[in-house]
Amino acid sequence: PMNIIEIIPISRSTKLETLSYFTSENPPVGAIVDVPLRSKVIHGIVAAVRSAASMKADLKTAPFSLKKIEKVKARNFLSGSLIAAAREEADYAGATLGATLKAMVHESIFAEADKLEIVPSSKSLVPSREKNDLVLSTKDSGLIYVLQGDDDDRYGAYRSMIRQEFAQKKSLLFLAPTVEEAGYLKSVLEKGIEKYIFIIHQGMTAKKICETWNKAVEEKHPIVMIATGAFMIFARTDLDSIIIERENMRGWKHTRRPYLDLRHAIETYTKKSGLKLYIGDLALRIETSRRQDQGNIEAGVLFKVRSVSSARDSVIDMKQYKGGTSFRILSESVENLIKKTREENAEMIIIAARKGLAPSTICGDCHTIVVCKNCGAPVVLHESKSVKGANGTEISSDVPTYFLCHHCGERRSTEEYCKNCGSWKLGTVGIGIDLVKKKIADLFPGIKIFQLDSDSTPTPKKIR
Numbered sequence: 001p002m003n004i005i006e007i008i009p010i011s012r013s014t015k016l017e018t019l020s021y022f023t024s025e026n027p028p029v030g031a032i033v034d035v036p037l038r039s040k041v042i043h044g045i046v047a048a049v050r051s052a053a054s055m056k057a058d059l060k061t062a063p064f065s066l067k068k069i070e071k072v073k074a075r076n077f078l079s080g081s082l083i084a085a086a087r088e089e090a091d092y093a094g095a096t097l098g099a100t101l102k103a104m105v106h107e108s109i110f111a112e113a114d115k116l117e118i119v120p121s122s123k124s125l126v127p128s129r130e131k132n133d134l135v136l137s138t139k140d141s142g143l144i145y146v147l148q149g150d151d152d153d154r155y156g157a158y159r160s161m162i163r164q165e166f167a168q169k170k171s172l173l174f175l176a177p178t179v180e181e182a183g184y185l186k187s188v189l190e191k192g193i194e195k196y197i198f199i200i201h202q203g204m205t206a207k208k209i210c211e212t213w214n215k216a217v218e219e220k221h222p223i224v225m226i227a228t229g230a231f232m233i234f235a236r237t238d239l240d241s242i243i244i245e246r247e248n249m250r251g252w253k254h255t256r257r258p259y260l261d262l263r264h265a266i267e268t269y270t271k272k273s274g275l276k277l278y279i280g281d282l283a284l285r286i287e288t289s290r291r292q293d294q295g296n297i298e299a300g301v302l303f304k305v306r307s308v309s310s311a312r313d314s315v316i317d318m319k320q321y322k323g324g325t326s327f328r329i330l331s332e333s334v335e336n337l338i339k340k341t342r343e344e345n346a347e348m349i350i351i352a353a354r355k356g357l358a359p360s361t362i363c364g365d366c367h368t369i370v371v372c373k374n375c376g377a378p379v380v381l382h383e384s385k386s387v388k389g390a391n392g393t394e395i396s397s398d399v400p401t402y403f404l405c406h407h408c409g410e411r412r413s414t415e416e417y418c419k420n421c422g423s424w425k426l427g428t429v430g431i432g433i434d435l436v437k438k439k440i441a442d443l444f445p446g447i448k449i450f451q452l453d454s455d456s457t458p459t460p461k462k463i464r
Helices: 053-061 080-093 097-104 107-111 151-167 179-189 206-218 262-273 286-293 332-343 433-443
Strands: 003-009 019-023 032-037 040-051 071-074 125-127 134-136 144-148 171-176 197-200 224-228 239-245 276-281 360-363 380-383 401-404 411-413 426-429
Touching (some): 080 097, 380 433
Parallel strands (some): 144 276, 197 224
Antiparallel strands (some): 125 134, 380 401
16 A cells, blocks of 8 residues: 655755655654655655555645655664654754754764664654654653863763763763864773773764664673764663763854754753763853752762852943043052052953054044044054164154054054044043053053053064
């Protein structure tokens, strides 16, 4: 009998959630198939199967003809947990389920699906009654723990965790953001367990990925699998924990649609799978630390979570010093900090956001901004620097200040009027690093100040 199957295309090139094909086979929901799409053959997931006889009327009136599927590659391949997680991530990212799955699972997994050893999932997939989609028939579960500490402390905790999990006949999956991080993690964890630690990543050939995957699944002893994020689907019956290592690195985010954050996807997947998730780094992301502070995630029993810094932040509203005689470049608290630093013979760093004396100059009458004559960008007011003559004496410039365009490099005198209204009433707006240095030098005579920016500190190219 002929069947009509609804396929979730694993592709970014279509905006449709499902496509319809026909076949004489009866693949189960969740099977991986190869199907034609335009001039290509792509991978797809079976979302629903219907008898062609029950859809005869619809098929006759359809404005298009159905194509036949190329091949059923693997039955019962994707776990219900992964599909449910991908569905949630697709809704979160505003993308199709197929495009999300393509971002979450590496292409080699779909391409070699018929060659990989797959562990049957205890969580079943069922077609949704509301739409042609797959849903998970179980509820979310899973616990999340965090680890923040130096590399040596963190790797020591990982080794302790491996020993404890092995004693309980449990396997672990470590996920890293890059191939390099995955390789380094394996090198620091493999001592003593060389036979039971494996690594897979996108830098390997499809053949090597298959060999390593199958060997790891077939190994009777508990194992440690180290992989990059797109291999989160790896599973064994004794797998109990997933560890996201270096969670603060940029490598977790996709730079193309659907712009998926694999950290979020992995967390969703572990919840759906009922697995424990550990998140570790030298310094956790701000959002991760805040979630721990709020009690949404907690520190692992084997892990010690400690603050990387004891520094405190304070915000000072400078509007109270705005305008007239009350204007100040430095607040009273900053001046007190500088004074205290000087008395204690210590050091401090002051960061200014702009170069020069002032980032903008405007007309006091018509409020027109003074701009570059070449490119039209706002010019920055700079103070002329003294230079050393042939005999070593300092020679001061005849012009105390000048306008400089940081976009094209145009430099000109400040002795000019407003090009819009002809007014000579030009005033500066904003505070630059040169003005901050000048103010500190005036308030604290003799204090040592080192200015570090591209103007005062030449690059090696400029030195040559």
